[in-house]
Amino acid sequence: MTATTLTAPAAAAPPAERTLPLKTRLQRAERRKKLLHLALIAPLAVFLLLTFLWPIGALLKRSVDNPEVVGGLPATAAALAHWNGQGLPPASALAIFVKEMEGARGSTELASAAKRLNTEMTGYRSLIMKTARSLPLPDGSNLQEGLAAIDPRWSETRTWQVMARAGQPYTSYYLLAALDHAVDADGAIVAATEDQAIYLDVLGRTFWMSLVVTLCCLVLGFPLAYLLTSLPTRSSNLLMILVLLPFWTSILVRVASWIVLLQSGGLVNQALQALGLIDEPLQLVFNRLGVYIAMTHILLPFMILPLYSVMKGISPIYLRAAQSLGCPPFQSFWKVYFPQTLPGVFAGSLLVFILSMGYYITPALLGGPQEQMASYFIAFYTNETINWGMAAALSTVLLGATLLLYVVYSRYAGQGRNATKAR
Amino acid sequence: MAAQSGSTGQEAHVTFTRVQKTYDGETLIVRDLNLEIRRGEFLTLLGPSGSGKTTCLMMLAGFETPTSGEIRVGGTVINKVPPHRRNIGMVFQNYALFPHMTVAENLRFPLSVRKLPAADIDAKVKRALVMVRLEAFGNRYPQQLSGGQQQRIALARALVFEPELVLMDEPLGALDKQLREHMQIEIKHLHDSLGITFVFVTHDQGEALTMSDRIAVFDRGEIQQIDSAECLYEEPANAFVAGFIGESNTLQGTLLERNGDACAIRLPSGAVVQARAADVGAVGSSAVVSVRPERIVLNGASAGCENRFSAKVKELIYQGDHVRVQLDLGNQSSLMVKAPISQLSHELRPEQPIEVGIPAAHLRALAPTPSA
The missing domain is CATH 2.40.50.100 (RNA polymerase II/Efflux pump adaptor protein, barrel-sandwich hybrid domain)
Known part of the structure; x- marks a missing residue:
């Protein structure tokens, strides 16, 4: 259609254009500009796609990915997919299994499949290894009996059910585990046993610690942001530099200096003892207090900057107006000034909270085992046990929680904006 | 038309006695202010910027303290009374309507601070809205109103708690010429009907001539002449x-x-x-x-x-x-x-x-x- 318009004789074009709706004509006129804008942001878009969106998508996919059994025993997994889960798998499937096990003996793929199966049912790894070693079965023997002879577990329905489930290309295993749940033998979702249920605790702790840090930042940052807006430019610029100073120091250096300051023989304890305020050194670091102190310090600028930018736009005349109307100074502040700073309070709190949720290095260095947050476990699974599925699942849960929070925030902020009605 | 002494009592409502004000300890913004504001009059403080007229108003409102001298309202020295206890209505240059409150909430504010019964508050807010002819706008937010409407609400808010004294700091500066002239007349009529004391600060002499019973002309921190519009124009006291x-x-x-x-x-x-x-x-x-x-x-x-x-x-x-x-x-x-x-x-x-x-x-x- 566009082609016809373009190739149409020039003389015919004007009347045709005039009959077009105004909107279409506007779109045409704006098209060139839009294309130019798109071309300008294209490099960034490609960059983000390749280095951010794609890797994150790939990682998130790992939380439902289930490649081990499919990779180690592909034909068996395919054969078991058609099994109805009652009794034992048909002889044809058993034949495929035995043949594949023989071929895969000693391969790393089989080892990882065995490891994966072990996470579903304890003892599965040794079962697989033992079976692989004992194969092939004597010629002409019954497959079912032969397998049972190697290990009686091969004649249990459950053994095969577990393999069938683990042989599916996608699994909810990791995500459920990250929420302290599992699928039992019957395929129902149940709460994990007490010794395995640690992740909800970790998530709860992550939320709670982030909340405490956010509140600390708000309580400390609000008066400072207010001071920044009310001081003369010279002194407020100087103060602003001090606020931003932490940004220019490496986070590791800052954490290390906190250890130096807060340890039992550190500066703070020495000073308090010298002043006679305490007799014994306080435990200020390698516990939750230390983590709170350091995280609040590191995240404070993220609270102050949004607060400051909002407060800068609020005229001090409002406070005067409130007082002239008979409202005492503190009440004026609370009823007239504070409500106007709420967008900044929410923006700063959201920023600090989301950053806290993903904090890793500070709790890892300044906290004990009870202070480790979700990121620690993600790092643990990626670096130490190479359990990508679990690491990805925990990341997904964390990302989901953060997104949920953001949606709630933007809905509230949207309402707030409607209430104070933009100009 | 000399000073309209018919509606204006001769009794002093506000007196400034030897008031001085300096911000830096070097230059006096207000040099030596002796001023008597009569009860019920419309007094305009007129002068170029930096002449001390706004400082004078802010001292009366309580936002600035005199460096020396005395300010009395109704015979009582108010130098140390904080602004929220002065019971003085004030209209600010940019109206200072609270953006997070509706028009009605803005008007309720001074009344609820005074802990009036809810029924009284409602009645007064309604009356104030009628007074400025914006009955239908109670549920709007200030940003949804035009400049002139915001100005009228600011005026209503300064009057709703029935102060004896209303101060206005260049309240018409942000309006266009036609609206400004209209509002001048409106404020003047409001003053005539309410009979309370208005103190109005402006640098626009036309505005001062239109509205005032008396005008105090400020220059360099001192009152050069205080008189009715006609006397100021026809018999200026100095160059x-x-x-x-x-x-x-x-x-x-x-x-x-x-x-x-x-x-x-x-x-x-x-x-x-x-x-x-x-x-x-x-x-x-x-x-x-x-x-x-x-x-x-x-x-x-x-x-x-x-x-x-x-x-x-x-x-x-x-x-x-x-x-x-x-x-x-x-x-x-x-x-x-x-x-x-x-x-x-x-x-x-x-x-x-x-x-x-x-x-x-x-x-x-x-x-x-x-x-x-």
């Missing part, structure tokens, strides 16, 4: 007031002799003019004479005037209701004359010689302003 209020022609000269109210001034050209002595020093000191452009008479009409000059027409500017005529008196001095269209003969042309007359009654001899 600053003469120059600041309305237009005037000034000529430099020396005081030749003085005889009571009348005096004679010698101009640099050697001519001697008869004038009224308003604010002159000793004989022989320098003086300026000042005359309003509309008091100068041209051609035949000038025959009866005490002071007559021959001049040349320099320029004619047509203004619709009058013509502004620039006259060259020679000696690098010039006069500007406002001639009503009806009295002007058509044959006036640039470069044409013309007879000019200035009646002695309207030529005021004043001491020159210190800096001039």
Whole structure:
């Protein structure tokens, strides 16, 4: 259609254009500009796609990915997919299994499949290894009996059910585990046993610690942001530099200096003892207090900057107006000034909270085992046990929680904006 | 129309006694303020920016404390009373309506702070909205209103808690000319009907002349003259007031002799003019004479005037209701004359010689302003 318009004789074009709706004509006129804008942001878009969106998508996919059994025993997994889960798998499937096990003996793929199966049912790894070693079965023997002879577990329905489930290309295993749940033998979702249920605790702790840090930042940052807006430019610029100073120091250096300051023989304890305020050194670091102190310090600028930018736009005349109307100074502040700073309070709190949720290095260095947050476990699974599925699942849960929070925030902020009605 | 003493009591409502204010300990923003504001009057503080008029208002509102001196309201010294206990209504330059509250909530604010019963509050808010003719706008937010409507709400908010004294700090500055003139009349009528004391700060002399019972002209931290609009215009006390209020022609000269109210001034050209002595020093000191452009008479009409000059027409500017005529008196001095269209003969042309007359009654001899 566009082609016809373009190739149409020039003389015919004007009347045709005039009959077009105004909107279409506007779109045409704006098209060139839009294309130019798109071309300008294209490099960034490609960059983000390749280095951010794609890797994150790939990682998130790992939380439902289930490649081990499919990779180690592909034909068996395919054969078991058609099994109805009652009794034992048909002889044809058993034949495929035995043949594949023989071929895969000693391969790393089989080892990882065995490891994966072990996470579903304890003892599965040794079962697989033992079976692989004992194969092939004597010629002409019954497959079912032969397998049972190697290990009686091969004649249990459950053994095969577990393999069938683990042989599916996608699994909810990791995500459920990250929420302290599992699928039992019957395929129902149940709460994990007490010794395995640690992740909800970790998530709860992550939320709670982030909340405490956010509140600390708000309580400390609000008066400072207010001071920044009310001081003369010279002194407020100087103060602003001090606020931003932490940004220019490496986070590791800052954490290390906190250890130096807060340890039992550190500066703070020495000073308090010298002043006679305490007799014994306080435990200020390698516990939750230390983590709170350091995280609040590191995240404070993220609270102050949004607060400051909002407060800068609020005229001090409002406070005067409130007082002239008979409202005492503190009440004026609370009823007239504070409500106007709420967008900044929410923006700063959201920023600090989301950053806290993903904090890793500070709790890892300044906290004990009870202070480790979700990121620690993600790092643990990626670096130490190479359990990508679990690491990805925990990341997904964390990302989901953060997104949920953001949606709630933007809905509230949207309402707030409607209430104070933009100009 | 002299000071409308009919509606204005002579009783002092607010008194400033020897009030001084400095911010840096070096320069006095307010030098030595002695001012009596009468109960029920509309007083305007008029002056160029930096003349101390806003500082004076802020001291009265309680947002600035006098460095020395005393401010009394109704006989009580209020220097140390915080702003929220002064019960003074105030309208700010940019209205300062609270953006997170609706119009009705804005109006409720001063009443709920005073813990009035809810029914009273509702009634008063409604009455205030009716007063400014914005009954239908109670549920809007201030940003949804036009400038003039916001101005009226600010006014209603300053009045809703029934203060005895209302202060306004250049409240009409942000409005366009037509709306500003409309609001001037509206505020004046509101004042007439409420009978409470209004103190209004502006740098716009037209605004001051339109609205005020009395005008206090400020310059460099001091009141130069406080009088009714008519007296300020016709009988300026000094050269600053003469120059600041309305237009005037000034000529430099020396005081030749003085005889009571009348005096004679010698101009640099050697001519001697008869004038009224308003604010002159000793004989022989320098003086300026000042005359309003509309008091100068041209051609035949000038025959009866005490002071007559021959001049040349320099320029004619047509203004619709009058013509502004620039006259060259020679000696690098010039006069500007406002001639009503009806009295002007058509044959006036640039470069044409013309007879000019200035009646002695309207030529005021004043001491020159210190800096001039």
